[in-house]
Each structure stands twice: as structure tokens, then as C-alpha cells.
Amino acid sequence: MEKRILNKFLKDKGLRLTKAREAVFQRTFSYQGHFNPESLYLRLKETGIKVSRASVYRTLSLLCECGLIEKVRKTEEGTLYEYIFGHEHHDHMHCLSCGEIIEFYSEDIERIQEELCKELHFKGINHSLEIRGYCKKCQKKKN
Amino acid sequence: MEKRILNKFLKDKGLRLTKAREAVFQRTFSYQGHFNPESLYLRLKETGIKVSRASVYRTLSLLCECGLIEKVRKTEEGTLYEYIFGHEHHDHMHCLSCGEIIEFYSEDIERIQEELCKELHFKGINHSLEIRGYCKKCQKKKN
DNA sequence: ATAAATGCAAATCGTTTGCAACGGA
DNA sequence: TCCGTTGCAAACGATTTGCATTTAT
Numbered sequence: 411m412e413k414r415i416l417n418k419f420l421k422d423k424g425l426r427l428t429k430a431r432e433a434v435f436q437r438t439f440s441y442q443g444h445f446n447p448e449s450l451y452l453r454l455k456e457t458g459i460k461v462s463r464a465s466v467y468r469t470l471s472l473l474c475e476c477g478l479i480e481k482v483r484k485t486e487e488g489t490l491y492e493y494i495f496g497h498e499h500h501d502h503m504h505c506l507s508c509g510e511i512i513e514f515y516s517e518d519i520e521r522i523q524e525e526l527c528k529e530l531h532f533k534g535i536n537h538s539l540e541i542r543g544y545c546k547k548c549q550k551k552k553n
Numbered sequence: 554m555e556k557r558i559l560n561k562f563l564k565d566k567g568l569r570l571t572k573a574r575e576a577v578f579q580r581t582f583s584y585q586g587h588f589n590p591e592s593l594y595l596r597l598k599e600t601g602i603k604v605s606r607a608s609v610y611r612t613l614s615l616l617c618e619c620g621l622i623e624k625v626r627k628t629e630e631g632t633l634y635e636y637i638f639g640h641e642h643h644d645h646m647h648c649l650s651c652g653e654i655i656e657f658y659s660e661d662i663e664r665i666q667e668e669l670c671k672e673l674h675f676k677g678i679n680h681s682l683e684i685r686g687y688c689k690k691c692q693k694k695k696n
Numbered sequence: 697a698t699a700a701a702t703g704c705a706a707a708t709c710g711t712t713t714g715c716a717a718c719g720g721a
Numbered sequence: 722t723c724c725g726t727t728g729c730a731a732a733c734g735a736t737t738t739g740c741a742t743t744t745a746t
Contacts, residue, residue: 467710631736
């Protein structure tokens with residue numbers, strides 16, 4: 411259970427497991443993939459849970475620190491986060507029409523990147539690849 | 554000359570080639586790669602050219618529209634732009650220590666992406682790949 | 697002349713922070 | 722109790738916008 415990770419992290423740092431943190435943490439599970447702080451804040455509000463935006467932001471930072479979630483990238487709608495604990499690394503296709511995010515993973519791409527890094531004497535830590543375009547559904551709509 | 558592109562674009566849209574636009578446009582050439590609006594604004598100021606931030610932002614949008622520059626991504630330091638006209642597509646390695654950006658291009662990566670798109674019935678328009686890690690110089694510093 | 701473009705300052709939006717009140721340990 | 726945490730509202734930084742003034746055509 412991921413809650414253990416959070417608990418240990420907090421304890422090790424002398425921090426406390428508060429209701430706000432617990433709530434934010436639990437709610438991140440309600441997302442399949444990407445989410446932004448505002449949306450998370452609203453979902454919490456909907457469910458009647460009283461947490462301030464400030465605490466949402468503060469808790470998201472914490473969850474990043476302990477490796478349960480990760481900043482994906484900044485967008486017009488704010489910073490996107492994603493649950494990563496126990497997830498395999500993957501990349502994204504982003505539909506410019508409906509906004510759908512398709513996750514994919516390619517062994518080949520990973521391998522080639524390693525080769526490129528070696529070639530350029532770069533020590534790769536992580537990467538993000540986003541392919542923008544149109545998903546199957548939206549291609550059809552256009553025709 | 555890229556100025557032709559801009560001129561034609563403006564004329565076609567019934568817009569005017571003003572001093573501010575001209576200045577912003579010319580100044581984007583002073584960058585090898587990425588730049589953000591604030592830095593461009595400051596460079597203009599340095600050179601004694603009087604252009605407001607508002608006009609910098611407005612002109613950058615225009616230059617994007619006519620395909621001379623492109624938004625690369627949003628960062629803590631604001632939106633990064635890059636000159637693209639006549640440039641080949643490329644991807645980036647980003648040194649987390651010194652901030653250096655290394656450009657690279659891989660035919661293999663392009664090809665695999667096309668294959669992946671086909672597989673997933675996705676119509677790819679463009680993509681961005683960023684590998685984060687440490688450049689040669691910074692790896693040495695650490696040891 | 698006239699419609700577009702400018703600079704300015706105010707507005708916006710996402711995010712952070714100072715601080716007094718609150719609440720886990 | 723003690724110190725970390727909260728909510729709030731103010732502060733922030735990047736970007737946009739309304740508007741009166743300037744300027745290209």
C-alpha cells in the first residue's frame with residue numbers, strides 16, 4: 411500500500427499525517443492519469459472535504475518529494491501531475507482536438523535514447539516524449 | 554530572408570510593420586536556441602530600444618502564427634520560444650545542473666514514432682522529446 | 697484620415713507565502 | 722504542551738487586456 415510510503419516519508423522528516431494531507435493523497439487515486447492542482451482541489455470540494463488550495467499545492471509538493479507523484483509538465487491549465495509509484499515509465503500522445511492522453515511505451519525508443527546519450531556523453535536521468543496530433547475518433551470527426 | 558515571410562504575413566492580414574515589431578523580430582536572431590519573453594525584453598532594453606513588454610508578448614504571438622518561431626515549452630522562467638524557420642526538427646537534452654540545452658536529431662526515433670502512431674491509429678502532427686540529465690562537463694564536476 | 701499598434705496600468709491566472717489560529721504527537 | 726500545519730488573504734511572477742494616445746499606410 412502506497413500509504414506506507416507516505417507515512418514513512420512523513421515520519422522520517424518529522425512531519426505529520428494530517429486530515430488535509432490524507433484527503434489530498436487519497437484523492438489523487440481518483441485520476442487515471444494526469445491532473446492539475448485546481449481540478450484536484452475542486453474534486454475535494456465536491457466531496458465536501460474542506461481543504462484549501464494552499465494545502466493542495468503544499469501536499470502535491472510533498473507527494474512529489476516522496477516519489478508517489480511527478481510533475482509531468484506545465485500547461486495553460488497549470489502544472490500537470492501524474493501518479494507514478496509502481497507505474498512503469500511511459501510516454502504520451504496528446505490529442506489536440508479532444509485532449510485525450512494516450513499512454514504508450516516503446517522499448518526501442520528507450521534503447522535509442524540510451525545510445526544517443528552515450529554518443530553525446532550525456533548522463534540521462536529521465537525523459538518525456540509527447541506526440542501531439544489527432545486520435546482515431548477525432549480524425550473521423552474531421553472527415 | 555525571413556523578413557519576407559513576416560512582411561507577407563503582415564500584409565496578407567492587413568497588419569503593419571511597425572518599429573516595435575521590427576525590433577522584436579530582429580532581436581530573436583540574437584539567440585542561438587531557446588529564449589523567453591522577459592530575456593528578449595531585457596535585451597531590447599539594453600540596446601536602448603524602447604518596446605514594452607506587452608508588445609514583446611504580442612509580437613511573439615505573431616511570429617508564432619507566421620511560423621518563424623515556436624513555443625517550445627513552459628518553464629519556471631516563462632514560456633520558451635525557439636527560432637524554427639528553416640531549421641530542421643530536433644529534440645533536446647537538458648542538463649539539470651548547468652541548464653545547457655543540447656540539440657540532437659535521430660532518424661530512428663522519428664521512424665519509430667511514426668510506427669507507433671500507425672499502430673495506435675494516431676495522426677501525429679509534431680512531437681517534443683526532452684531528455685533530462687547531466688552534460689559531460691557537469692558529470693565531471695561531480696566526481 | 698483612419699484603422700491598427702503602442703505603452704501603461706490594471707486585471708488575470710496559477711502558485712507561493714506570512715501569519716494567527718489550530719491540531720497531531 | 723510543543724511545534725508542525727492549516728486557511729486566509731495578500732504577494733508573486735508571467736501574461737493579457739482595456740483604453741487613451743500614437744503611428745503606419
